[in-house]
Amino acid sequence: MTREPVVLGIETSCDETGIGIVRGRTLLANVISSSMDEHARYGGVVPEVAARAHLEAINPALEAAFAEAGIGFAELDAIAVTSGPGLSGALMVGVGAAKALAVATGKPLYAVNHLVGHVGADVLDAEPLEYPTVALLVSGGHTSLLVVRDLVGDVELLGETIDDAAGEAFDKVARILGLPYPGGPQIDRAAVGGDPTAIRFPRGLMLPKDLERHRYDFSFSGLKTAVARWVEKAQDAGEEVPVADVAASFREAVVDVLLTKAFRACADLGIPRLLLGGGVVANARVREAAAERAAAQGVQLRIPPLALCTDNGAMIAALGAQLVAAGHRPSGLGFGADSTLPVTEIQVDELAAPA
Amino acid sequence: MLLAIDTSAGTSVAVVEGDLVLAERSTEDTMRHAEVIGEMIAAVLDEAGVDPSRLDEVVAGMGPGPFTGLRVGIAAARAFALGIGRPLTPAVSHDAVALDEWSAGTRGPLLVVTDARRRELYWSSYDLGSDAVSRTDGPGLCRPDELPYPDVERIDATQVSAGALGRAALIRRAAGLPVEYTEPLYLRSPDVTVPGARKRVTR
Numbered sequence: 327m328t329r330e331p332v333v334l335g336i337e338t339s340c341d342e343t344g345i346g347i348v349r350g351r352t353l354l355a356n357v358i359s360s361s362m363d364e365h366a367r368y369g370g371v372v373p374e375v376a377a378r379a380h381l382e383a384i385n386p387a388l389e390a391a392f393a394e395a396g397i398g399f400a401e402l403d404a405i406a407v408t409s410g411p412g413l414s415g416a417l418m419v420g421v422g423a424a425k426a427l428a429v430a431t432g433k434p435l436y437a438v439n440h441l442v443g444h445v446g447a448d449v450l451d452a453e454p455l456e457y458p459t460v461a462l463l464v465s466g467g468h469t470s471l472l473v474v475r476d477l478v479g480d481v482e483l484l485g486e487t488i489d490d491a492a493g494e495a496f497d498k499v500a501r502i503l504g505l506p507y508p509g510g511p512q513i514d515r516a517a518v519g520g521d522p523t524a525i526r527f528p529r530g531l532m533l534p535k536d537l538e539r540h541r542y543d544f545s546f547s548g549l550k551t552a553v554a555r556w557v558e559k560a561q562d563a564g565e566e567v568p569v570a571d572v573a574a575s576f577r578e579a580v581v582d583v584l585l586t587k588a589f590r591a592c593a594d595l596g597i598p599r600l601l602l603g604g605g606v607v608a609n610a611r612v613r614e615a616a617a618e619r620a621a622a623q624g625v626q627l628r629i630p631p632l633a634l635c636t637d638n639g640a641m642i643a644a645l646g647a648q649l650v651a652a653g654h655r656p657s658g659l660g661f662g663a664d665s666t667l668p669v670t671e672i673q674v675d676e677l678a679a680p681a
Numbered sequence: 682m683l684l685a686i687d688t689s690a691g692t693s694v695a696v697v698e699g700d701l702v703l704a705e706r707s708t709e710d711t712m713r714h715a716e717v718i719g720e721m722i723a724a725v726l727d728e729a730g731v732d733p734s735r736l737d738e739v740v741a742g743m744g745p746g747p748f749t750g751l752r753v754g755i756a757a758a759r760a761f762a763l764g765i766g767r768p769l770t771p772a773v774s775h776d777a778v779a780l781d782e783w784s785a786g787t788r789g790p791l792l793v794v795t796d797a798r799r800r801e802l803y804w805s806s807y808d809l810g811s812d813a814v815s816r817t818d819g820p821g822l823c824r825p826d827e828l829p830y831p832d833v834e835r836i837d838a839t840q841v842s843a844g845a846l847g848r849a850a851l852i853r854r855a856a857g858l859p860v861e862y863t864e865p866l867y868l869r870s871p872d873v874t875v876p877g878a879r880k881r882v883t884r
């Protein structure tokens with residue numbers, strides 16, 4: 327293909343209905359419809375509520391994206407859709423819609439990996455990725471550390487959370503502190519003026535004995551419990567809980583573990599490049615601390631614009647466009663929603679070349 | 682000519698023209714809606730020898746049906762309609778079962794029942810007249826021992842035919858009846874509870 331492929335991306339793995347359109351590495355449209363507000367009263371994403379919202383949002387989001395891009399279905403070269411990982415009922419809405427749209431328009435369909443899509447977001451309106459690169463992807467649904475040797479051919483999982491995702495820990499600690507959902511921005515706000523060194527909360531899987539088996543894995547469940555204990559102890563003693571200090575100290579513990587492990591991977595593997603993605607990257611302290619460490623360690627840091635960090639369809643379209651440009655064949659129509667799709671499966675069900 | 686899709690029970694897809702079903706594919710598998718939907722749509726279009734651009738509309742079975750599977754067909758039908766730039770016509774899935782019974786010669790009152798999972802049933806009652814089928818009550822959701830119209834002939838359907846669904850939608854329109862339900866008929870709220878007070882971790 328001599329000109330850059332125009333690709334539609336459909337993302338429904340969690341609580342954002344994301345529709346994006348790209349031309350090669352150029353972003354043409356990025357429409358996101360979030361059901362976050364509907365989950366607020368439950369204190370976390372409710373899969374059935376998210377799936378219902380996807381069904382209501384997907385066609386209006388498709389229409390809005392084509393209007394934003396100023397093109398029609400006829401101009402598309404391909405359609406890409408998230409096959410997994412994610413919430414299966416939510417994924418199925420996008421998979422069903424994408425397959426029908428592909429048959430209706432006669433366009434080839436690419437079923438892709440959500441996590442690799444987060445890395446793909448970073449090629450949009452930016453310099454091409456340099457390989458290899460380490461990627462840290464942190465959201466309410468995942469906390470994963472990857473090494474990307476080729477976006478469309480070689481992605482390896484170094485480690486991931488063994489319990490809660492980092493974003494979940496923010497939500498749970500916000501609740502402990504009596505703050506609403508979602509917790510990330512609430513903790514950020516509460517931490518203003520707080521002392522991040524006031525309380526030394528535990529760092530999960532950082533002890534020498536843990537590092538043998540879980541060098542690049544994460545654990546945030548113990549941290550959440552430690553915060554709850556600390557707060558209850560203060561309350562039992564009749565003391566006023568220093569919310570700013572607790573929020574700042576908790577956030578510092580999360581940021582410390584995330585970045586220590588990510589930069590350690592860069593050092594261990596001799597890769598002076600780190601890419602951040604996922605909704606937690608919206609957290610100002612994460613970006614600030616990452617920039618400091620990157621400068622100190624001589625690592626080149628890449629962070630996509632925030633609208634491309636949270637779950638979105640443009641990142642799925644971007645990955646699809648890279649697959650098309652690299653000559654990958656489309657996926658068949660028989661793939662499903664795979665809630666635990668491993669990161670090594672960048673594209674699902676690629677058709678065999680004709681004999 | 683129309684494409685009809687129903688995933689309220691298994692998955693069924695058909696191309697319908699007037700009262701003729703040109704091609705139909707169905708499976709009773711209730712676990713693989715997302716996997717089979719694309720291939721089944723492609724297969725019926727191929728078998729009918731119809732290019733998508735020749736379709737006038739898409740008919741979607743809105744249920745009643747259990748959440749996850751039902752959504753796959755509605756999402757597919759809505760997206761397909763958008764893709765070909767044609768209107769979507771929502772239809773009640775049980776109407777297809779009643780029409781199939783009527784076509785097979787059944788007359789009189791009929792209760793259509795489908796599995797709603799979680800030990801509950803979906804039901805709709807019909808009157809199969811000499812020249813028309815009319816829904817007289819429902820669709821509803823209840824426990825098996827609470828089913829209404831116990832004296833009426835009952836049919837427990839494990840499949841909803843998309844061909845019959847498309848025909849039922851056309852018959853309904855020809856009779857001047859309006860579209861009733863534009864949103865999925867889950868007939869059930871999401872299974873969630875608002876969290877109560879947080880539990881202490883220390884005793």
Ligand SMILES: [Zn+2]
Pocket residue numbers: 440444465467468604636637
């Ligand atoms: Zn994500």
